[in-house]
Amino acid sequence: MRSSRLIEVEDIETLKLFEDVSEEARKEKLAVPPINKLLYWWTRKPISVARAIILLSTVPAPFRENGEVEKEKLKEMITEIRELIGLNSDVRAYKNDPKIGRFQKLLDFDPSGIFVMDPFAGQGNLMFSALEYGLRASVMDYNPVAYVLMKSILEYPRKYPHLAEDVEKYGKELIERTEKELGRFYKRGGRTALYYIWCWCIKCPYCGQRVPLTNQMWLDKNGKIGYWFRFKNGDFEVEIRQLSDKKGEKHTQKEGNAICEKSFGGCGNTISYEHMTRDIAERRDKELIAVVVRSRKGKAFELPSEEDRKNFEEAAKYLKENWDSFLEEDLIPTEDLKESELFRLTNYGLKKWYEV
Numbered sequence: 636m637r638s639s640r641l642i643e644v645e646d647i648e649t650l651k652l653f654e655d656v657s658e659e660a661r662k663e664k665l666a667v668p669p670i671n672k673l674l675y676w677w678t679r680k681p682i683s684v685a686r687a688i689i690l691l692s693t694v695p696a697p698f699r700e701n702g703e704v705e706k707e708k709l710k711e712m713i714t715e716i717r718e719l720i721g722l723n724s725d726v727r728a729y730k731n732d733p734k735i736g737r738f739q740k741l742l743d744f745d746p747s748g749i750f751v752m753d754p755f756a757g758q759g760n761l762m763f764s765a766l767e768y769g770l771r772a773s774v775m776d777y778n779p780v781a782y783v784l785m786k787s788i789l790e791y792p793r794k795y796p797h798l799a800e801d802v803e804k805y806g807k808e809l810i811e812r813t814e815k816e817l818g819r820f821y822k823r824g825g826r827t828a829l830y831y832i833w834c835w836c837i838k839c840p841y842c843g844q845r846v847p848l849t850n851q852m853w854l855d856k857n858g859k860i861g862y863w864f865r866f867k868n869g870d871f872e873v874e875i876r877q878l879s880d881k882k883g884e885k886h887t888q889k890e891g892n893a894i895c896e897k898s899f900g901g902c903g904n905t906i907s908y909e910h911m912t913r914d915i916a917e918r919r920d921k922e923l924i925a926v927v928v929r930s931r932k933g934k935a936f937e938l939p940s941e942e943d944r945k946n947f948e949e950a951a952k953y954l955k956e957n958w959d960s961f962l963e964e965d966l967i968p969t970e971d972l973k974e975s976e977l978f979r980l981t982n983y984g985l986k987k988w989y990e991v
Contacts, residue, residue: 639696639698640691640695641690641691641695641696641712642688642691643696644696644704644709646704646706648709649691649709649713651713652687652716653687655717655722656684656722659683659721659727659728660683660684663681663682663683663729676757676781679758679760680758680761682729682760682764683720683722685760685761685763685764686719686721686728686733686764686767687716687720688764689761689768690716690720690738690768691716692751693742693746693749693768694716694741694742695742695743697709712741715737716741718734718737719733719734719737719738719741733764733768735767735769746768746769747771749770749771750770750773751770751771751772751773752774753772753773754776755776755777756774756775756785758781758785758788759781759784761774762785762789763788774789817950819946819949820946820949820950820953821946822946823926823943824940824942826928826935826937827928827929828943829929829934831939831943831947832854832923832925832926833921833923834848834849834921834922835847835848835915835920835921835983836848836921837910837911837915837918837920838914839902839904840906840910841895841902841904841906842901842904843869844866844869844900844901845866846893846894846901846906847871847922848888848893848911849888850889851883851884852878852884852885852886854875854925854927854936855936859877859878859879859880860875860936861875861882861883862874862875862876862924862925862936863875863876863878863882863899864887864896865899865900866899866900866901867900871899873938875925875936875937885898887899888911892905892907892908892911893905893910894906912984915983916982916983923943925937925939926939926940968987968989969989970987970988971988972986972987972988972990972991
């Protein structure tokens, strides 16, 4: 077995390959497949990159005895590498089969002696690609979350082949039970609610205006959609509309202080951190300002209706009536919040985890 591998060759052909792999990796990152949304690790190597690393690190480089590269042979090998990675396909590279037979032919030796190790494996895509090509591999990661992800992706499907069926079965049972017990609190005319957006509100000590607290106005920054406040008679109204970049960055609370924003009709005065936290702790004033709903394109945004507010009141009533039984079943996190430099919720009067 020759010691040099394709990854060590400095040539225009390999440089072009690296550029194309990088572009394919960028597209793969933008179009993350569903399984990677379910189990996603931020340092995950795209499949196209993992395949390129495995192939270029194992396939011998075509060096002559005098140390020069056989240009034509190299070009042929890089062309085949492109096919194996899936760069020449009409679909994304990660959707292509690994073509083990063609890989072994390119190696021109028994691959059983190759052992791949990745000590900082993250989500394990490098090992996944090594296994695709029939190589022995071992991976590790010091982060426990990454370790569990790799176990779930690389080991459990093979070790527990019926686990997916069990997860689907009990997942459906959980959804059915949840809908039966809590579905009435989410009923609304029109589109299905995905989640609700609330904000704390304080009273301006200078003009008496009720000020909703938010550090920016965006609901969908890419779509330039956000909410906008209109102060009126001491209270406020909410609009959902298209916003300019400048308006999207407007805020009523940031970096410790609040502001009675002039753009919304306020007095423009800065409200101290001490007043803001004291007001929240004493009055606990909050407002439902937007509802994220399911749409044909994924999600959309609507103003809350009276039905939404009524559902919340009914849910609060249900919680109060069943509080003692929920405590007995240990369903409510009653542990104390511990104050730290990065976690000062106690300044807002929040003492227990269930209040967060």
